[in-house]
Amino acid sequence: MLEWLDLHSGSLAGVSTLVLVLITGYYAWTTRALVRETRATLKGANRATLQERLDRISALCIQDPTLFLRLNDDDATGEEQDSRFHIANMFLGVLEEAYMQHSLEHSMSDEDWAAWVATTDAFLPKVYIVRYWQRVAPTFEPGFQRFINERQRALVS
Helix, strand or coil: CHHHHHHHHHHHHHHHHHHHHHHHHHHHHHHHHHHHHHHHHHHHHHHHHHHHHHHHHHHHHHHCCCHHHHCCCCCCCCCCCCHHHHHHHHHHHHHHHHHHHHHHCCCCCHHHHHHHHHHHHHHCCCHHHHHHHHHHHHHCCHHHHHHHHHHHHHHHC
């Protein structure tokens, strides 16, 4: 028996290596599938969280039907600390998160981002938002600042 093992040890080592390679390949394939599923789940959760936050802003606008209109008050300075301040702050925070997911993390599709840009275009040209942004822009991520500045220039011009 020992002679047989001595005679075939190279073959056994080769077969053992092949088996280990096959097992490792299987685990790599399985892990890759789990990563894809986890990524899809996280993207869905991120999308739902952003939508929930945007829905909360919409609910506040519904509760106070004049709120959205008051964002376009020509006398607004952007420094008023009323409901416009809170809605502007909430919206820009949600939008920055969407921007980060799309531009930096690449966890948001271009189609979803296009919908966020369309929503943004309804808010950004409002007088209060323009003036508020001038004051708070430095508190946001630089890439997001550039995005808002470019959108506002395109919309307000």
